[in-house]
Amino acid sequence: MTAALPHPLTPDVELTDYNTLRFAYRAQYLCEVETLHQLHEILEWGKQNALTWRIFGGGSNLVICQDLPGITLINRLKGRVVLREHDDFVDIEVCGGENWHELVAWTVAQGWWGLENLALIPGSVGAAPVQNIGAYGVEVKDCILAVEVLDTHTMQLCHLSPTDCDFGYRESAFKHQWAGRYIIVKVCFRLSKLPRRVLNYGGLNQRLAENCSQQEIFDTVCQIRSAKLPNPNELANVGSYFKNPIVADHVYRELLNRYPDLVAFPYGQDWKLAAGWLNEKAGWKGKRVGGVGVYSEQALVLVNYQDRHAAGLLSLQQQIEQSVLAQFGVQLEREPILLPGEAE
């Protein structure tokens, strides 16, 4: 091992407070990074000592299933600035360690439209592009102008366009070809100064008038989410555990014949099936298996009541996948990232 540990790096840290499933694995080294200078210093030290790295924001989209080797960075890069203002729009640049929901609340307070449907999603700004977070008919890619990253191969900062990022449904290049290379340090958003209401998803148009205010949309999204999703500070979870499966039109029609109450949304030529509905129909809603279970209000969410390790949750995942496949012929896919190994 070369030289002394850089100051903010701590060896052998328990990760319970760094992941919202509250699994108690350990990081070989952990560092809460507050400046770009620190980030450079730690990564250089890691290279000299042949250590791998990964970065967390709020740890709200992770299933850690072993102790983590190498360096676990926690993104605490803070700050936001207005880059330019126009009559119709504003461009802002936000550091990756900022809290996502606080950013959304701030943009709503300014009257800048675009992010209000994404209220109350836990986690950091820097993680938002990674899975192209989405809710209530909006995906974050719709407002992203550019993503600023530190390229850990060259140690240079560079800007990536939304096209470069190859955004898809809960997908981006950060989870695939760029995994282990780029650290998102800032995200630039273009927000509208003119109303841009998206109300056609998740029952918003039944609760809100066509000309509702941005604040009403924000408040309604917060209300619905609070009623339906467990607060990770009270009950450990990672939100939706499964992606909504996308199926061809003929598969959708065949399922609709068998289940007239099937919940699905058009997705281009295909259909997106509500994975929560599939799980509920398969009898999983509210079931508890050992220390883990399926949330009583939303069968898409798996919760951890008391386990310190991931075996019970991964077994529950497998049981749900098997039963949904047997009943509907549809393969579910896990949404959160499994560590160590995936997307790094």
Ligand SMILES: Cc1cc2nc3c(=O)[nH]c(=O)nc-3n(C[C@H](O)[C@H](O)[C@H](O)COP(=O)(O)OP(=O)(O)OC[C@H]3O[C@@H](n4cnc5c(N)ncnc54)[C@H](O)[C@@H]3O)c2cc1C
């Ligand atoms: C109650 C609840 C509700 C949720 N609802 C939604 C929802 O409606 N829609 C939705 O899309 N998601 C939802 N999620 C999932 C999660 O909140 C989002 O995916 C969020 O963006 C994760 O942010 P994070 O900072 O916690 O990321 P983490 O879990 O810390 O990291 C997730 C991934 O991103 C990578 N990453 C993190 N920061 C960076 C960075 N700076 N640079 C490069 N890679 C990085 C990590 O390495 C990891 O691979 C929900 C989760 C919970 C617990």
